[in-house]
Structures are given as structure tokens and as C-alpha cells.
Ligand SMILES: Cc1cc2nc3c(=O)[nH]c(=O)nc-3n(C[C@H](O)[C@H](O)[C@H](O)COP(=O)(O)OP(=O)(O)OC[C@H]3O[C@@H](n4cnc5c(N)ncnc54)[C@H](O)[C@@H]3O)c2cc1C
């Protein structure tokens with residue numbers, strides 16, 4: 099009975115006592131879906147000593163938080179988390195269930211979908227709902243074109259999707275928001291677990307730097323060759339920004355893969371994003387379109403990158419970049435000031 | 441030690457080019473290849489076999505031409521190959537794909553029990569990464585995704601030590617055999633295939649099974665029929681307005697851009713310190 103399934107759920111991923119950004123973003127996106135469908139939005143919170151986070155989940159838009167707090171859930175493991183999530187889903191029957199497309203979120207959602215025999219859309223970047231049919235429309239960039247595919251799950255519930263981090267927007271937290279906290283238990287014994295997490299090692303790689311950079315200078319094949327690409331490094335150095343590149347640039351060997359922005363690279367949301375000599379293929383654009391200020395330089399006035407740019411310069415990057423670098427350098431000396439990146 | 445690696449035939453997206461103006465695919469030169477992550481998965485199996493001994497089987501679901509990627513896996517070092525190929529598999533989403541593959545794995549296990557299943561982190565075409573964990577659930581073995589290192593495969597204790605990539609850093613996990621791993625590219629680098637492997641691959645003919653060879657199969661769980669998800673529509677994302685174009689000579693453009701950037705100094709976080717030094 100599909101009608102038994104009501105409500106929108108978001109899996110709340112917790113790491114080191116803090117909620118992952120993508121879970122808060124999904125509460126924002128889930129809020130919109132729940133309002134359209136006129137149903138409550140719930141957060142699903144599993145872990146050890148996590149009940150204290152439930153209020154935060156409510157402040158970001160949830161009406162209810164289902165919590166399973168259990169020492170066996172201290173570290174993420176597919177089998178323990180899956181048991182908890184399935185128990186909740188079978189008891190309370192949501193119609194839509196969203197997860198962040200993180201390593202744990204994807205792992206969990208794939209396992210849960212298999213046991214519930216339901217559909218799961220991967221790496222969604224757009225979410226909407228057909229109100230009459232109560233159908234989740236989860237869209238993802240499709241292989242082979244500047245094309246999006248909308249994936250539907252018509253006959254199975256819950257309708258599940260993993261959603262890329264940093265494409266949805268979190269709401270401003272409101273600590274006065276009211277909601278209910280429902281605590282559930284799960285019968286789990288450590289002895290029964292087939293998998294043990296022995297150690298967790300945090301590493302701040304270059305990759306996470308790019309994802310958190312405030313200013314990114316990203317270059318494409320339009321720079322011509324690896325020597326032309328040096329201008330990207332020089333400009334980034336001058337203004338204290340991080341360097342990024344398109345997939346074509348990475349494949350040409352001008353940059354290592356961890357600097358790739360886009361669908362198969364990093365998703366970034368800097369304050370300023372320079373897109374220089376980049377055509378603006380959808381696989382690139384999905385990874386950067388939520389940047390605050392986007393400045394594009396491309397010699398082709400018809401390049402799709404101009405459609406997402408806040409400001410566009412139609413021109414030759416090899417001519418414009420040196421001038422721009424010069425301006426910043428002069429400013430440094432003129433004002434006797436130092437440009438630094440706080 | 442019997443390791444089974446799941447391998448998928450995919451179009452080479454490195455060669456596929458998209459014309460950004462027409463949004464169309466340039467298919468002129470898109471050969472089908474072994475999914476790159478699966479090549480790493482076979483290589484990882486070869487390394488484990490070097491330490492533990494045993495046998496590597498590869499399994500693929502796909503059209504008859506997918507024999508080519510099984511031969512490629514033999515070149516890398518697999519011992520045996522199985523292809524399941526049948527019209528009934530067509531149109532499968534990840535749920536139906538993991539069902540079909542798990543049925544074939546059960547049949548393979550009947551011939552020779554399986555200690556370890558290895559998949560790629562994702563296939564570069566469908567790009568979901570959902571098939572591996574799905575297979576693990578159906579076989580009721582622990583899935584470990586995003587694996588970057590496998591060490592200490594202990595045959596006697598039936599345990600294995602794994603490094604799993606996380607959002608930042610990694611975790612060290614011990615799990616029981618049999619289990620299922622999905623591997624990242626970092627796990628190894630693909631070596632040149634030894635000549636004897638190449639010769640063997642050229643002559644190798646994999647076992648090919650149709651649905652009817654798989655024993656008891658619920659046909660309603662296969663292919664399009666067994667797929668809860670469908671592609672509803674394909675569309676080009678709505679064109680955005682785009683912003684302001686900065687006109688004029690390149691000097692004028694640069695000076696306008698400097699004005700904009702200086703106005704948004706808050707974003708650039710420029711700090712003008714005095715020349716005290
Ligand atoms: C499955 C799949 C996944 C993908 N994932 C990604 C991804 O994660 N990230 C990604 O970036 N791409 C990805 N791609 C590739 C993507 O489709 C494009 O091919 C790629 O982004 C194009 O890179 P580009 O803009 O550097 O090069 P091009 O498309 O070649 O564009 C170069 C641009 O530079 C301009 N130009 C040339 N000379 C100059 C000059 N002197 N001054 C100024 N402008 C100039 C040209 O007008 C052109 O617009 C993926 C593709 C597929 C099929």
C-alpha cells in the first residue's frame with residue numbers, strides 16, 4: 099500500500115559530534131518538498147551520544163527527529179546503521195528519503211535500498227516533486243551530454259536519493275523552531291558485528307582545501323598549453339587563491355586530479371570563482387555554479403560558461419591575465435600594501 | 441582463496457567529447473573499455489593472490505561483446521571469466537543489476553566457494569556506485585566501500601584489514617571473510633600485462649550463461665521489469681540569464697573588472713597593511 103507512506107526524511111550524518119554540512123542542506127531542500135506535499139519533515143539521527151544534536155536538526159527545519167543512540171553506532175558501519183534505518187523506515191514509512199552523497203551516505207543508502215527493494219537515485223543535483231502523483235523528481239547529470247536525467251520511482255516506497263553536497267541550500271537555523279524528538283532503541287551487540295573500525299585518521303588533503311577555498315582561479319583548455327596554464331598559477335598566487343582545473347586540463351596532465359572541479363571532481367562554493375578558458379560543460383558547471391561571484395573569461399561569446407557567470411569578459415585570456423596580474427602587483431606596490439588572504 | 445571481481449564494459453568517456461554548443465555527443469570514437477575502476481579491482485585481486493595463493497574469477501553482465509573486457513581482465517591476471525548475457529537483463533537499474541550478479545555469484549560459489557568479492561567504486565557510465573553494496577546485501581556479506589588499501593588477508597582467521605577513504609582522511613577497518621570491497625583508483629597502479637597473460641587472454645573463451653543457466657531466478661526481479669527506477673525524462677538544464685558582459689578593449693575590460701573586485705573586497709579578503717617594514 100503506497101498510500102501508507104507519508105512524510106519526507108533526511109538522514110543526518112554525524113562525524114566527531116558535528117552534523118555534516120550536506121545533511122543541513124538536505125533539511126533545507128527537504129523542507130520545500132515537505133511543504134509542497136503538506137507532510138512533516140523528519141531527521142534520522144543515529145550514533146552514540148547524538149541525542150543532543152536533535153535540537154540542531156529541528157532548528158534547521160525538521161518537524162521531527164527520530165534518534166537511535168547506541169554505543170554500537172559510535173562509528174559508521176553499514177550493517178549496524180542499516181539495521182537502525184530499516185527498522186525506522188519499516189515502522190514509520192516515509193514516502194521520500196534523502197541522504198548526502200558522501201562515502202557513508204552512499205554506502206548506507208545503497209544497502210538500505212536493496213533490503214527495502216526500492217529505487218535509489220544516485221548523486222542527485224536537482225530535486226522536485228510532482229504534487230498530484232506525489233512523485234519525487236530527482237535529476238542528475240547524465241552521461242553523454244549537457245543533459246540531465248530525471249529519475250523516477252513510481253511503484254515503490256520510500257523513494258530514495260543521494261544528493262551531492264553543496265548543491266542545495268541550508269536554511270538559516272532558528273533556535274525557536276519547535277519539533278518533536280522520538281527516541282527508538284535497537285538491539286545490537288558488539289559481539290555480533292562482523293566489521294570493526296580500528297582507527298580513524300583525519301587528513302587535510304589538498305582536496306579538502308579546494309572544497310573550502312574562498313577564492314578559486316580555475317583554468318580550462320583555453321589556456322592553450324601547460325605554459326599558458328602557468329598564468330593561472332601566477333594569477334592565483336598574486337591574489338592568494340586556490341587553483342582548479344577542468345577535466346580536460348587534468349587529462350592533459352597540466353594539473354593532478356585532486357584539483358579537478360566538476361561532476362567527477364570536487365564540488366566547490368567559493369566566494370569568487372574565476373572560470374578562465376573554460377567552455378562551461380554541464381559536468382563542469384554542476385561543480386561550481388553555486389559560487390557566490392563567478393567571473394568568466396572566454397574568447398567565444400557563445401560559450402555556455404557565460405550563462406552561469408555573474409560577469410563575463412569576451413576576450414583572450416592570454417592577453418587579459420597578464421594585465422590583471424600586473425594591476426594587482428601595481429596595487430601592492432602603489433599602496434605599499436600587502437594582499438593577503440585572511 | 442577464491443576472489444571474484446565484477447567487471448563492467450563501459451564506453452570510454454575520456455574519448456567521448458561533448459560539443460558544448462549543440463549539447464550533443466560526439467560518438468565518432470567511443471570504444472567500449474573495461475571500467476577503469478574494475479581494472480584496479482582485478483589488479484588488487486592479483487596482488488592478494490600473490491600473497492595467499494588461490495584463484496581469481498571475473499564476472500560481467502553485458503552484451504556478447506563484453507567478452508572483450510573479460511579477456512582484458514585475463515591479461516591483467518584473472519584465471520577465469522564468466523559472462524551473463526541475456527535480453528532479460530536489459531534495462532536493469534542498480535537493484536536489478538545487483539540481483540542478476542548475485543545469482544551468478546551464487547552459481548559460481550556452488551562450483552568453488554567465494555572468499556572475497558571485489559567491485560569498482562563506480563562504473564564511469566552509470567556512475568552510481570550502488571551495485572557493489574547491493575550485491576553484498578543480497579549475499580549477506582559485509583560491504584566495505586571506497587577501499588584504498590587491503591592488507592593482512594588472514595586465511596586461517598578469515599579476516600582482512602582495510603583502509604577505507606573518508607571525507608577527510610581514512611579509516612582502518614577489520615572485517616570478516618567473505619566480504620565485498622569496492623575499490624578506489626588509488627589502491628594500485630595498473631602494471632603492464634606480462635606476455636604469457638596476453639597470449640592466454642587472446643585464446644581465452646569465457647563461460648557464457650543465459651538466465652536459464654542460473655538456476656532458480658525470479659524473472660520479475662530482472663532487467664527493466666525488476667527495476668524500481670526509470671529515467672523519466674532527459675532535459676537540457678534551463679538556460680540561465682547570465683550576467684553582465686564587460687565591454688571594450690582588453691585594458692578597459694581589466695579596469696572594469698578591477699573596479700568590481702575592489703568593490704567586493706570583502707569577498708576577496710584583501711587587506712591593505714601599512715608599509716611599516
Ligand atoms: C562522464 C563525464 C564526466 C565529466 N566530468 C567532468 C568534471 O568533473 N569536470 C570537468 O571540468 N569536466 C568534466 N567532463 C568533461 C566536460 O564535458 C568537458 O569536456 C570539459 O569540462 C571541457 O573542459 P574545458 O572547458 O577546459 O575545455 P573546452 O571545452 O575545450 O573549452 C575550452 C574553452 O576555452 C576557450 N578558449 C580558447 N582559447 C582561449 C583563449 N585564448 N582565451 C580565452 N578562452 C579561450 C574556448 O572558447 C572554449 O570555450 C566530464 C565529461 C563526462 C562525459
Ligand SMILES: Cc1cc2nc3c(=O)[nH]c(=O)nc-3n(C[C@H](O)[C@H](O)[C@H](O)COP(=O)(O)OP(=O)(O)OC[C@H]3O[C@@H](n4cnc5c(N)ncnc54)[C@H](O)[C@@H]3O)c2cc1C
Nearest residue numbers: 219220446501533534559560562563566567568569570571
Ligand atoms: C543516465 C542514467 C542514469 C541512471 N541513474 C540511475 C540511478 O540513479 N539509480 C539506479 O539504480 N540506476 C541508474 N541507472 C542505471 C544503472 O546505470 C545501471 O543499473 C547499471 O547497470 C549499473 O549501475 P552503474 O553503472 O551505476 O554501476 P556502479 O554501481 O557504479 O558500479 C560499481 C561496480 O559494480 C560492478 N558492476 C556494475 N555493473 C556491472 C555489470 N553489468 N557487470 C559486472 N559488474 C558490474 C563493477 O565492479 C562496478 O565497478 C542510470 C542509467 C542511466 C543511463
